[in-house]
Structures are given as C-alpha cells and as structure tokens.
Amino acid sequence: MKDLPEVENFNDYDSPRESFFKPYHIVVAIFLLFYLYSLFFGSYSVGVLVDVKKRLSTLQEEYNSLQNENQKLQKKHFELIQLTPQEDAF
Numbered sequence: 001m002k003d004l005p006e007v008e009n010f011n012d013y014d015s016p017r018e019s020f021f022k023p024y025h026i027v028v029a030i031f032l033l034f035y036l037y038s039l040f041f042g043s044y045s046v047g048v049l050v051d052v053k054k055r056l057s058t059l060q061e062e063y064n065s066l067q068n069e070n071q072k073l074q075k076k077h078f079e080l081i082q083l084t085p086q087e088d089a090f
Helices: 016-020 023-041 046-080 085-089
Strands: none
Touching: 023 046
C-alpha cells in the first residue's frame, strides 16, 4: 500500500482525487458547457449563421441582377425620350 506523505496536520493533505476536483474546475466546466450549448443551439448558433450567410449571398446576387436590370431600363428610357444621360444631368 502506498504511504501517505508526511504532513503535520492531516487536514492539510489533499488526496489526488480531491485536488483534481477543485471548485474552479467545476465552474470552468459549467461555463464551457454553457458556451458549447449556446454555440450549437443558441440564437447565434453555427447553423443560424450559416443560413444567414447563404441568405446574404442570394440577396446580394438578386441585388446585383436588379441593379443591372435598372441600368438597362434607364438606358431604354433615355433612348425613348431621345436624350443622353449627360444632357439630362443639368
């Protein structure tokens, strides 16, 4: 059997099991679990952020296509009223 280390007061001795489970370990573990839960299941979770990124890219593509259509329509408008865009500016 393993001999205990020499200590003056037995209450000062920390067994390996007691020294591993200090209170701050439990607090750190709780915060870590809360962080992981919010990361995967919270309102700003990874899945939500990926979905938002996809929606943003589709909205940017739609914005660019609508902007191109707008430019074409403005060009047709100027051709119909027989003006160039520079003449209409002043």
